[in-house]
Amino acid sequence: MIEARDVSVAIGGKRIVANVDFDMRPGEVAAIVGPNGSGKTTFLKALSGDLAYSGEVIINGRDLSTLKPVEAATVRAVLPQATTLSFPFTVREIVRLGLVGGRSGVLPGEDERLPERALARVDLDGFAGRFYQELSGGEQQRVQLARVLCQVWAPVLDGKPRYLFLDEPVSSLDIKHQLIIMGIARDFARRGGGVVAILHDLNLTAMYADRIFVMHRGRLAANGSPQDVLSDDLIEKVFDCRLKVGALPPGNMPFVLPQSAA
Amino acid sequence: MADQSIAGAAGTMAKASDGDRSGRARIVILLLCLGLALAVLLSLTSGASDASAISVVHGWLFGAAPGNEALDARDRLIVYDIRLPRVILGVLIGASLAVSGAVMQGLFRNPLADPGLIGVSAGSSLGAVAVIVLGATVLAPFTSALGTLALPLAAFCGGLATTLVLYQVATRHGQTSVATMLLAGIALAALAMALTGILIFMADDRQLRDLTFWQLGSLAGATWQKIGSVGPIIVLALAAMPFLARGLNALALGEATAGHLGIPVQRLKYTAIVGVSAAVGASVAVSGGIGFVGIVVPHLLRLAIGPDNRYLLPASALLGACLLLLADAVARTIVAPAELPIGIVTAIAGAPFFLWILLRKRGVVDL
Numbered sequence: 118m119i120e121a122r123d124v125s126v127a128i129g130g131k132r133i134v135a136n137v138d139f140d141m142r143p144g145e146v147a148a149i150v151g152p153n154g155s156g157k158t159t160f161l162k163a164l165s166g167d168l169a170y171s172g173e174v175i176i177n178g179r180d181l182s183t184l185k186p187v188e189a190a191t192v193r194a195v196l197p198q199a200t201t202l203s204f205p206f207t208v209r210e211i212v213r214l215g216l217v218g219g220r221s222g223v224l225p226g227e228d229e230r231l232p233e234r235a236l237a238r239v240d241l242d243g244f245a246g247r248f249y250q251e252l253s254g255g256e257q258q259r260v261q262l263a264r265v266l267c268q269v270w271a272p273v274l275d276g277k278p279r280y281l282f283l284d285e286p287v288s289s290l291d292i293k294h295q296l297i298i299m300g301i302a303r304d305f306a307r308r309g310g311g312v313v314a315i316l317h318d319l320n321l322t323a324m325y326a327d328r329i330f331v332m333h334r335g336r337l338a339a340n341g342s343p344q345d346v347l348s349d350d351l352i353e354k355v356f357d358c359r360l361k362v363g364a365l366p367p368g369n370m371p372f373v374l375p376q377s378a379a
Numbered sequence: 380m381a382d383q384s385i386a387g388a389a390g391t392m393a394k395a396s397d398g399d400r401s402g403r404a405r406i407v408i409l410l411l412c413l414g415l416a417l418a419v420l421l422s423l424t425s426g427a428s429d430a431s432a433i434s435v436v437h438g439w440l441f442g443a444a445p446g447n448e449a450l451d452a453r454d455r456l457i458v459y460d461i462r463l464p465r466v467i468l469g470v471l472i473g474a475s476l477a478v479s480g481a482v483m484q485g486l487f488r489n490p491l492a493d494p495g496l497i498g499v500s501a502g503s504s505l506g507a508v509a510v511i512v513l514g515a516t517v518l519a520p521f522t523s524a525l526g527t528l529a530l531p532l533a534a535f536c537g538g539l540a541t542t543l544v545l546y547q548v549a550t551r552h553g554q555t556s557v558a559t560m561l562l563a564g565i566a567l568a569a570l571a572m573a574l575t576g577i578l579i580f581m582a583d584d585r586q587l588r589d590l591t592f593w594q595l596g597s598l599a600g601a602t603w604q605k606i607g608s609v610g611p612i613i614v615l616a617l618a619a620m621p622f623l624a625r626g627l628n629a630l631a632l633g634e635a636t637a638g639h640l641g642i643p644v645q646r647l648k649y650t651a652i653v654g655v656s657a658a659v660g661a662s663v664a665v666s667g668g669i670g671f672v673g674i675v676v677p678h679l680l681r682l683a684i685g686p687d688n689r690y691l692l693p694a695s696a697l698l699g700a701c702l703l704l705l706a707d708a709v710a711r712t713i714v715a716p717a718e719l720p721i722g723i724v725t726a727i728a729g730a731p732f733f734l735w736i737l738l739r740k741r742g743v744v745d746l
Contacts, residue, residue, distance in 0.1 A: 167635045190641030197636060203488050204631055204686035209398030217629050218641020246397030268640065 124172035143278030151332035190219035215267030222271025235263035272310025404690035411697035477699025480673020485627035497564030501571035503663035506537025535660030596722020624688035671729020
């Protein structure tokens with residue numbers, strides 16, 4: 118369970134996130150959507166413990182600000198938007214860094230095989246020997262996801278749920294890999310973990326998210342199920358453009374069709 | 380069919396170790412151990428005098444050859460009191476400079492960071508020169524209280540101050556700007572050198588002679604006493620470095636990500652900064668500014684075994700020690716019976732190498 122109460126973040130005197138309430142249960146995929154500069158990444162950084170915040174963040178019953186780095190690393194793994202390297206690491210060496218601090222949750226001795234399995238999950242079989250710096254942006258993003266998966270391989274550890282924080286995990290991926298990655302997130306939640314993902318594609322969000330948090334100018338504009346949140350009015354107002362929201366049978370899954378900029 | 384299954388099995392075996400360079404790293408480290416042993420032997424046996432370490436060892440094991448006692452005594456003196464301390468000092472300083480370079484590069488997340496390039500050595504020099512020039516007057520209480528430790532300690536403080544300022548200036552939001560780092564390093568080095576210049580201006584003739592030779596970098600003054608004063612500092616700093624290796628690996632992904640992986644980043648950074656300042660400070664205090672070891676050694680090794688600091692740091696220590704002994708052998712013999720300051724040898728070999736790295740990286744990595 119993650120509960121954030123009245124979280125605000127200011128950077129250099131400027132308020133980027135203001136009074137956001139957020140909560141999610143294990144088993145859920147929570148999506149954060151919103152226009153560029155609406156404070157999504159900043160909020161996720163506060164949730165990850167990277168930025169000083171006011172308010173309160175409770176993860177599995179413990180105050181985030183009291184967690185040591187290694188304790189935090191055991192309950193959650195974080196995928197940043199993009200990671201560049203200055204040294205020629207191989208893909209395997211990068212993925213194995215996921216095992217450096219926390220506990221993967223597999224039996225001792227099986228850790229050695231995790232990088233291989235994680236790479237297979239993100240559809241990068243046979244990439245272990247390649248140099249990270251020579252991969253495309255989308256491939257690099259999937260390598261990082263494999264690293265993140267190694268860190269919290271078991272979605273539940275010692276009876277407690279663990280979380281994936283993903284900042285735009287699919288923004289540089291082709292459509293097939295977007296679906297694979299969102300499938301991994303869905304599966305992680307199904308097995309008892311929790312996922313918080315910043316997404317831009319509203320249709321992908323509607324397909325995979327249990328709950329959507331809509332951010333607008335640093336504040337929470339709405340939160341609820343895709344059916345509740347994805348309405349013409351709200352989406353048009355927040356994103357400042359003309360959109361049509363429809364529904365697809367059988368589950369009345371919403372879809373969003375852009376019309377034109379307002 | 381049989382062929383296919385063999386090929387298949389071989390394929391899976393190759394795959395299981397794809398991208399894993401730890402085996403190769405272990406072999407390289409083993410070879411470097413052998414290389415260091417050879418370099419030590421070479422340094423002990425060569426020099427301006429024809430004294431031979433082998434005859435000393437022979438005499439030590441089997442007694443002096445009859446009629447040769449006087450010669451043996453002379454050889455023993457040269458090997459024990461001149462060459463051996465010099466070799467030990469060379470090993471300590473080579474290892475310390477190379478490991479410091481590797482750690483700084485990990486800390487700044489950039490292969491171009493080097494204590495000599497970014498002003499840390501200049502800061503250490505300032506501290507050391509202050510003790511040499513002002514030791515008998517203004518700093519007399521400091522020097523008399525600390526004795527032989529005063530010089531390395533002052534060099535350590537100078538290096539530490541420079542590194543801390545540099546890190547504060549060049550790092551924002553957990554990202555180190557390399558351009559800022561190099562430029563700030565130039566500014567800090569210039570400032571430290573100007574202050575050093577003032578001190579040199581104040582120095583008397585005897586101090587001046589000491590200073591000039593010391594500034595060019597040399598192992599010539601190696602004595603057992605010097606080893607006693609800086610050896611423990613260097614050994615301690617080097618012993619702490621392997622504990623940083625995993626953290627530095629994670630730091631390659633950025634400070635925030637290292638933190639997410641469970642690394643106590645602040646503690647790691649400060650341990651690294653203090654360790655590097657101590658190692659560089661102690662080295663500068665006895666041997667002056669010996670440049671480029673810290674940048675050339677880790678770079679060569681990354682090409683061979685990759686950037687994993689668990690192997691890079693020990694391998695750097697070994698290769699740094701080897702290269703410095705070889706450079707010292709060149710410095711001692713190339714203009715024998717005079718000798719060239721070793722700083723000149725490492726700069727002549729290292730500066731073109733640095734340019735070569737820049738050329739190779741141009742367009743590939745955003746500097």
